[in-house]
Amino acid sequence: MSVRPALPGSYRTGLRDPGTNIPSVINDEGSLRLPQSGAAIATLLDAVLSVGRNLDLTEVLSRIVQSACDMVGARYGALGVLRPDGQGLMEFVTTGLSLAEAEAIGAQPRGIGVLDLLTNECRSLRLPDIASHPASTGFPPGHPRMTSFLGAPIRIRGQVFGNLYLTDKIGGPEFTDDDEALVAALAVAAGMAIDNARLFETTRRQQQWSEALGATSQALLSGLDQRQALAQLAERACAAAEAGLAVIALKGRDGSLVIEAATGPDPQASVVLGTTLTDPHWFTILASAEPLLLLSKHGESAADPPAGVLRASTGLAQHGRTAVVPMTVRPGTEAIGLLIVGWDQPETHVPYDVAEPLKQFADQAAVTLVAGYAQRDRARMTVLEDRERIARDMHDVVIQRLFATGLGLQSAARVAEEGYVRVRINEAVDQLDLAVRDIRETIFELHHAQATPFPQQVLELAAGFAGPLGFTPQVEFDGQLDRVEVQLGLDVLAVVREALSNVARHARAGWVGVRLGVETDSVWVAVEDDGAGFTETGRRSGLANLDRRAHLRGGAFEVRRAGQRGTRLIWRVPRLTPDT
Template sequence: MLPQLKLDDLLTELQARLETVRSTRDRVHALLEAVVSIGGDLDLETVLHRITEAATTLVDARYGALGVIGDEGEHLIQFVTVGVTQEEIDRIGHWPHGHGILGLLIKEPRPLRLHDLAEHPESYGFPAGHPPMRGFVGVPIRVRDEVFGNLYLTEKAGGGDFDEQDEIVLTALATAAGVAIENARLYAAGRRRERWLAASGEVTTALLSGRAPADVIALVAERARQICDARLSMVALADEAAGTFVIEAAAGPDADRLQGLRVPLEQSVALRVYRSGEPSSLLEGQALAGDLEVGPVLIVPLGTGTAARGVIWVGNAPDAPPFRQDTVRLLEAFAGPVTVALELAERRSDAERLTLLEDRDRIAKDLHDTVIQRLFATAMTLMSATKLIERPDVSLRVRRAIDDLDDTIRQIRSTIFALQTPPDAEGLRSRLHTIVDAAAESLGFAPSVRLAGLLDTAVDEEIGEHLLAVAHEALSNIARHAHAGEASVNVDVGDSDLTLRVEDDGVGIPEGGRRSGLRNMADRAHRLGGTFTVQPRPEGGTRLVWTVPLPSES
């Protein structure tokens, strides 16, 4: 019987070892399949999920998580989980970044199992609502010499403990995972650099080709969002006089709510970036536009020192990981050429404006020194000739021609004054034309306009505002009551007074009609020390004459 017993024990031992070999072979096959699986994609988020799924499968764990460590290596910035329901995530809430069990693996990046944690003084601090763990194993994932993150596995199938073989398999998987993660990061960085090069060239070309600045700034916001893979981006330019940042362009969800928004300088997180010229990456940004909340934020300056113009701001959802340093460098590099291109475009615009003003000044001088002088000489000649004309009808015609020449001279002088106004300045002359053009729609025809004198220089702001209000009221009255087919607006700026004449060929002012508009115009004239008259025209219609004195130059 003794030899038989020894043979049975030997067969049992042999069978056990064969099972171990078979199990090891299966694990090696599974590990190889996992390595191939995690290396089959270059999207970082997909790679992280595949690593976590492969780890839970290899060690028969119910729950798996991969924690990504921040650039400063002190806390977790991202968590990828497998086997955890949304209800459990909501119950657990935030993971204890940098504290307790998870913090221990950050401080000591080495394989750890449950019995190692039980003996360590810092292995405490489960999140509130976290279910009890009957098994745990964690291994670091290294990318070159950098600890990228840690794999956490809990609850082994069958309720057993994770053994040394599980630790070895996970360590091998973590090594392969480091290579896959590095490849995915390099691929993502390469794609971002491609977008950066394309965006920089596109924005610079757009600026230097003469596109409208507003369109280019909107393009900057969109390309900044793409470079950083951000949810939302903005370009905010500083208005030092008003003490605010003006959001000139925004891209992404809720961009329409942000466009044109003004943020006080002192209340904005971008102020330090704008003043110092140094980029800033924040884990959590301030709320925007009321209930619009953002998570991680990256802000880079547009220019530094006296050339500072504003900032480029990008943000992600509240639960997104913070922006990495390579993204910060790319956006900062993108902002540099954009600032230079904006400066060059502004200088070119100034040069074009100066050239236009020089051309206008030259034309104005030619009109004044040549055309007006010749017309004036012709009028003087005709005036002297009238004394020699014996026929009254011929003399009358000549006098009318002289009056026409005087009117032409006044019109040319008015044109000279308009030429001397900067093209982008909204003077009183242009505002008055805007009112007349707007009235054409309600009138059904375009009123004639005649503006003579130094309207933009001799009329102060107070009188100008009253003039615009009276002209608007007069044209509104014609549209509502006159039933006119023609109307004219004439403004004469003399040496001491301003006169506005508004005429129409309508039905005139009926007896007993409302006079509130006319009283308002009369009150405005009297308030400025002037006069206001309303009278019928001999050929039909109504003539309004509004005259106010101009302030003396002394």
């Protein structure tokens, strides 16, 4: 199922229904009823001090459970943390179970039956025998037998954070009224301790996100190579979100969505670099500009098959929590890309807690990226303006002076008496004509030169795969690639990117060669490797993209084995499309 980040829903906070035989821990004035025993009060104070001793949330939750067990003499204790949408338990912190017992139980409880009563009724609950309650659903295989039960909800700012469960009173058949009052009082203190720990954790995370944004902005605006800067951005997002995977996919000029950066604890994560995300679902999220948190567990159908495939291809389990966050410059505008973050640890509150800062981080990164684009455009404009000025000066000053000098020499040649002098003057005039012609060609090139020559773009693209491949592909050119039309050039770059991405993911190659050729009527790309070789039964989604690009341009695409090992890919299209 897919769940959008949300605050917990509203919960009933009224007292127990009249006529129940469970005593209330709230007195007539609406305050907590505390035990009369001084020893019990001292025990409660010790427990409260123990709970508030630490600001690490995981440690605080464990201390709450242990302190509650020690305070009322419970053999087993647990704290179930609710999902933000209030549907079931997200975390389950236990004490009293041996490692063998915990392994025998297996998956954590879902929060149904008696455990769900505390959430629905939002009040403490005390039972002499949990199994005899009408709401009981029994114990799973391997679960130790439990009898007496005492539970209390933990509220934070008026909303239920989770429930405290205690079972098996030591030295007695069931928990007492004083036990219930003590646990209810501890639940109040626990709520404040948890709130403080969450505020501390929020502050710490905000500092991490702020540092990540600062470092990313500096990298993108300082002239660092964009792919290196995006790699830093992905690493920072992964660390701040405490995730196992972070992927950045940007929308290209041709409308394709290409993975430009990927990071994670598994070295396999980098193999997806250069992969084109073609599933329509990615573009649906991109167009919505709304973040999406996807949840799925083993045994369930995948919440989002494309996300599951991406997780699996980077070394993460197919099931888990995955946040897909559009990168928008400002509200109401189209996103420029996606930030995809995946978690591999057991379900925790972290994905919900980082949902909002993750969106802010993605949007700020988008702003910085666009600012970097604008900075580079301004630099290109400055270069073009300089070229325009130089071309204008050469035309208006240099050529005119040379032309005037040539006219003067021609006049002098007509009055020269010596034939040898006339010949040398005419030769000088011819040289001036050649110089004027060369200057005019230079002026034309200054007007039409690209900021980054197409061959250089190919070399930079190939160099970007040095990380995933473990080496830099060998690139060769045949013909005048600088004459390739812009849109055709984008297709050629996409073909090279997809081909190298396939090699990185599947071939296990030690060498890759890329050759690009331009002929009178066609452009071709050949990519060859010495890897595992091509099989007809292999997955061909990437190859299908190459075949589609060739077909749209009236060309051809083929892939075959290159000798005993390796694969050879050939992509050839006309210089002009069929429509033109």
